[in-house]
Amino acid sequence: MWRPKTKHFEKFDNDKNFCFTPENFFQENKNFLEQNKKILLEIWTGKWKFFSNLVKKNPDLFCVWCDLRKDRLINARQKTEILNPDAKNFSFVWWDAKIFLEKCGDESIEKIYMNFPDACTDKKSWKLRFFQQETIELVYKKLKSWWKIFIKTDDFEYFYFTRVSFFFKKNLFREISHSKDVYAEQDVESDDYICTEFEEKWIAQGKKIFELVFEKK
Numbered sequence: 001m002w003r004p005k006t007k008h009f010e011k012f013d014n015d016k017n018f019c020f021t022p023e024n025f026f027q028e029n030k031n032f033l034e035q036n037k038k039i040l041l042e043i044w045t046g047k048w049k050f051f052s053n054l055v056k057k058n059p060d061l062f063c064v065w066c067d068l069r070k071d072r073l074i075n076a077r078q079k080t081e082i083l084n085p086d087a088k089n090f091s092f093v094w095w096d097a098k099i100f101l102e103k104c105g106d107e108s109i110e111k112i113y114m115n116f117p118d119a120c121t122d123k124k125s126w127k128l129r130f131f132q133q134e135t136i137e138l139v140y141k142k143l144k145s146w147w148k149i150f151i152k153t154d155d156f157e158y159f160y161f162t163r164v165s166f167f168f169k170k171n172l173f174r175e176i177s178h179s180k181d182v183y184a185e186q187d188v189e190s191d192d193y194i195c196t197e198f199e200e201k202w203i204a205q206g207k208k209i210f211e212l213v214f215e216k217k
């Protein structure tokens with residue numbers, strides 16, 4: 001069985017609250033998921049800020065964090081608990097996002113967010129980019145109809161690549177919006193807008209932020 005590569009995995013393997021593996025995740029959250037099947041998923045989460053705010057702003061959704069890095073999961077969990085001391089509507093999956101999605105029930109997810117994934121700019125590493133034909137088909141099966149995927153990146157080429165990948169699957173998803181400069185086109189000062197840690201870094205460097213939103217047909 002595939003596992004994230006780390007020598008410290010066992011230390012947390014039995015900590016139910018961490019819900020490390022997809023199998024654990026479904027087992028431990030069974031009751032909650034049966035009562036409330038609305039999942040909001042952030043993949044390639046990295047840091048905690050965006051996720052903690054999602055938890056706060058979406059008390060009626062079950063918010064799930066999915067990333068490969070254990071150190072970031074621990075940090076995100078601590079921060080999310082501090083910022084949302086009474087919230088029970090979140091859980092963490094320490095796993096590869098594609099493998100986790102494969103295990104999710106069909107039409108079980110309402111929204112998927114992916115912010116500032118590694119752009120994999122070297123042509124040889126393009127295969128690591130998440131949204132390609134196969135994963136778009138996978139996500140199509142897992143999302144409820146009419147629900148959405150939100151993607152933000154600082155890399156124009158990544159933005160373009162992802163947009164083209166979805167274009168080839170336009171029978172499955174419609175593009176709701178695309179932005180080539182979020183800070184010029186959107187009200188980023190509004191309470192609804194959540195800025196991520198990586199975003200703060202790119203903005204401080206004067207970079208533009210690109211965004212794509214797709215809806216399942």
Ligand SMILES: C[S@@+](CC[C@H](N)C(=O)[O-])C[C@H]1O[C@@H](n2cnc3c(N)ncnc32)[C@H](O)[C@@H]1O
Pocket residue numbers: 043044045046047066067068069072095096097098114115116117118196197198199
């Ligand atoms: C650049 S960071 C994300 C930054 C964060 N979303 C933000 O905007 O501040 C990318 C994260 O994606 C995670 N990641 C990379 N490949 C992944 C995969 N296949 N499944 C889940 N997470 C992955 C990495 O561990 C890393 O924490």
